[in-house]
Amino acid sequence: MSEIARIILDGIEYELPVFEGTEGEKAIDISSLRAKSGYITLDSGYKNTGSTKSSITFLDGEKGILHYRGYPIEQLAEKASFLEVSYLLIYGELPNVEQLEWFTKSITMHTLVHEDMRRFFEAFPTGAHPMGILSSMISSLSTFYPESQNPNRPYKDIEKTIHRLIAKMPTLAAQAFKNSQGHPINYPNNKLSYTSNFLHMMYALPSNDYEVDPVVEDALNKLLILHADHEQNCSASTVRIVGSSQANLYSSVSAGIAALWGPLHGGANQEVIEMLETIKADGGGLQKWVDKAKDKTDSFRLMGFGHRVYKNFDPRAKIIKKAADDVLVKLGVDDPVLDIAKQLEEVALKDPYFIERGLYPNVDFYSGIIYRALGIPTDMFTVMFAIGRLPGWIAQWKEMIEAGDPIGRPRQIYTGATARDYVELKNR
Numbered sequence: 001m002s003e004i005a006r007i008i009l010d011g012i013e014y015e016l017p018v019f020e021g022t023e024g025e026k027a028i029d030i031s032s033l034r035a036k037s038g039y040i041t042l043d044s045g046y047k048n049t050g051s052t053k054s055s056i057t058f059l060d061g062e063k064g065i066l067h068y069r070g071y072p073i074e075q076l077a078e079k080a081s082f083l084e085v086s087y088l089l090i091y092g093e094l095p096n097v098e099q100l101e102w103f104t105k106s107i108t109m110h111t112l113v114h115e116d117m118r119r120f121f122e123a124f125p126t127g128a129h130p131m132g133i134l135s136s137m138i139s140s141l142s143t144f145y146p147e148s149q150n151p152n153r154p155y156k157d158i159e160k161t162i163h164r165l166i167a168k169m170p171t172l173a174a175q176a177f178k179n180s181q182g183h184p185i186n187y188p189n190n191k192l193s194y195t196s197n198f199l200h201m202m203y204a205l206p207s208n209d210y211e212v213d214p215v216v217e218d219a220l221n222k223l224l225i226l227h228a229d230h231e232q233n234c235s236a237s238t239v240r241i242v243g244s245s246q247a248n249l250y251s252s253v254s255a256g257i258a259a260l261w262g263p264l265h266g267g268a269n270q271e272v273i274e275m276l277e278t279i280k281a282d283g284g285g286l287q288k289w290v291d292k293a294k295d296k297t298d299s300f301r302l303m304g305f306g307h308r309v310y311k312n313f314d315p316r317a318k319i320i321k322k323a324a325d326d327v328l329v330k331l332g333v334d335d336p337v338l339d340i341a342k343q344l345e346e347v348a349l350k351d352p353y354f355i356e357r358g359l360y361p362n363v364d365f366y367s368g369i370i371y372r373a374l375g376i377p378t379d380m381f382t383v384m385f386a387i388g389r390l391p392g393w394i395a396q397w398k399e400m401i402e403a404g405d406p407i408g409r410p411r412q413i414y415t416g417a418t419a420r421d422y423v424e425l426k427n428r
Contacts, residue, residue: 009037023058040411051237052405056089056395057229061309066316068229069093077319082224083107083194086166086391089229090398103163104194110167111188111197113175114144121179130176130383131261137172139254141165151246158401161249162394169390170194173383174201180377195220198387202376215330219323219370226316226363227385229392230309235259235266239393240400241408249397256393257386266382266389269368272304273378276337276344284336286343294353304365305348306358316363324366324373333373341369 003018005028014036017029027050034040043049058067066073069088076085080094087095087103095103120140124133141164142148148161171188178185178201186201196212199220204210229236239256243249260266279289292300307314328338345361348354371381 007033009039012037019053021053023060034411040413042413046237051232051408052240052400052403054232054396054399055092056399057231057392059231059309061307062311064310064312064315066230073226073315074319077222077225077316080225081193082221082228082388085225085228089391089395090162106163107167107194108190110164111171111190113168113171117144117172118175118185121175124179128180129261130173130180130380131257131386133176133179134173134383134386135254135257135261137176138165138169138257139251141168142248142250145250148248148250151248158249158398162398165249165253165394166390169387170198171201173380173387174198176383177202177377177380180380193217195224213330215326216374219320219327222320222323223367223370223384224388226320227367227388229389229395233265234262235389236393236396240396240405243397243400244405244408249394252397253390253393256389260386260389261382266385268303268364269371269385270378270381272341272365272368273337273372273381275303276340279340279344280337284340286340286347290344290347290351302344302348302359304368305354305361307362310362311358313358313360314362317361317366320363320366320370321361324369327370327373331373335372338369338372341365 003020003026005016005018007014007016014033016033019027019029021027030041041049056069058070059065068076068085069092071088071094076088080088083104084095084100087100117137117140120137121133145161145164147153147157150157175185184206186204188197189200190197192200192212195217199212199217200210232240235256238259239252242255243252247255263271279286282288289300289302292298293302345365348359348361354360367384368381371384372378376384
């Protein structure tokens with residue numbers, strides 16, 4: 001007999017089925033509770049509520065485990081390319097040689113964006129945040145491809161939309177960067193790999209022949225893989241709930257970018273660098289700030305340490321730490337802010353206070369270091385995150401569409417005024 005949960009409300013007992021996932025996670029299915037009893041559950045922030053069944057990503061925060069479609073993140077980051085992982089997330093299996101060649105070729109065919117979009121960039125004010133620009137530009141793609149707005153179009157057309165989006169995301173991100181720098185844009189060079197092409201569009205200038213450093217390319221490939229998906233986080237849930245209304249993929253992902261923009265989600269690595277710059281401006285003395293972080297009465301918090309999901313070491317941080325070290329050595333960057341970061345890392349890895357509380361450097365700490373070393377402005381950090389997260393968002397949207405999930409519609413507990421009569425203005 002399958003396991004059931006029992007709940008007693010107003011003296012009446014209700015039986016609710018228990019669902020178990022393939023990794024042993026258990027959930028009480030309350031989908032019929034309101035219809036049977038009139039009650040709903042209250043879970044602010046949905047921290048204990050499963051909004052869907054998903055076969056894409058599994059994570060166990062207590063054990064520090066992260067798997068994409070069953071594959072450990074450590075193996076994928078070490079051995080796979082970002083496009084391989086993108087294929088895995090979207091299609092469910094790792095590609096064979098022919099499938100990867102087909103996928104890569106299809107992506108390569110769609111890297112250019114319509115020239116009319118350049119006028120959009122020119123219309124944004126000087127200093128506009130790249131995430132606002134990127135969200136707007138991604139949403140506007142639906143106007144260039146109006147067929148994407150048909151929720152009942154054939155699968156081949158949906159697939160083309162998916163490939164277009166993966167192809168054009170780095171092009172638009174690089175153009176947003178170039179526009180912010182006042183530099184001429186670089187068109188895609190489709191002879192290069194996905195990551196090399198992005199670096200080319202970011203850094204090549206008419207006056208030089210930009211060659212992609214293999215160490216930098218490898219580090220960026222790892223970063224994109226580590227960011228590719230992270231279960232039902234804020235932005236993934238946003239993509240799913242917007243997509244549940246049958247909004248097109250471009251608009252759904254645009255909403256995900258907006259959710260990622262928030263400092264509590266994708267902006268953490270930017271806050272890491274801003275914290276390090278604050279420490280530098282204060283004279284660079286580290287102990288003062290470590291003591292402030294330990295003081296419960298002090299509002300200061302070390303950004304980039306610990307994680308709301310991982311209660312142990314963030315498995316992604318172990319991988320990217322080496323890549324960060326390799327980049328710093330290869331580029332020979334002389335930056336006091338990055339020197340402070342290395343000192344702070346050393347303190348956190350040895351100090352019992354941090355160790356006992358699981359406050360290890362996380363992926364945001366090391367990604368911020370790498371982006372800083374590459375000369376990427378802090379307001380572009382979240383854009384880099386969005387490029388990596390894109391295949392995860394697409395996979396979540398595609399899974400939701402194929403499962404026929406209903407439109408998202410959370411309930412609420414009303415706490416406002418009870419029914420009252422309108423009083424005419426002259427009597428108020």
